Amino acid sequence: MGGKMVRLCITVPEELLKFLDEKVVKKGYPSRSEFIRDLIREVAVEEKWKNQKGEVVGVLTVIYDHHQRELTQKMIEIQHSKYVNILCTNHVHLDHHNCLETIIIKGSPAEIESIAVKIAGLKGVKFAKLTRTAKVEI
Numbered sequence: 001m002g003g004k005m006v007r008l009c010i011t012v013p014e015e016l017l018k019f020l021d022e023k024v025v026k027k028g029y030p031s032r033s034e035f036i037r038d039l040i041r042e043v044a045v046e047e048k049w050k051n052q053k054g055e056v057v058g059v060l061t062v063i064y065d066h067h068q069r070e071l072t073q074k075m076i077e078i079q080h081s082k083y084v085n086i087l088c089t090n091h092v093h094l095d096h097h098n099c100l101e102t103i104i105i106k107g108s109p110a111e112i113e114s115i116a117v118k119i120a121g122l123k124g125v126k127f128a129k130l131t132r133t134a135k136v137e138i
């Protein structure tokens with residue numbers, strides 16, 4: 001990031017360019033270049049997770065039943081046993097029954113996936129989604 005910028009000239013079919021421009025507008029990008037740069041970084045993040053190399057970050061979003069017996073205790077125990085990986089937890093009381101939590105987890109892809117699977121599989125967890133991200137140096 002912040003390296004020397006070089007100009008790239010690519011050839012694509014007209015339909016592909018039309019599709020690209022629609023995406024650029026829809027996603028609110030200021031230019032094709034900015035959109036394509038982000039797409040390339042997205043591939044780099046995916047690769048970091050796939051190669052199981054280096055440190056990555058996951059954001060686990062869960063919605064669970066607040067009244068499920070011992071569920072919050074189990075969730076806390078999992079997080080405490082992996083405290084080096086847990087960066088931050090946000091808790092929102094959605095209504096009388098439902099809680100939403102986002103848990104930001106740092107570590108190797110395998111460590112993060114293992115924590116996410118443990119939490120997602122608990123009885124009373126109604127929704128769980130892991131967003132896989134990473135810092136990329138490009």
Ligand code: NI
Nearest residue numbers: 066092093099
């Ligand atoms: Ni709550």
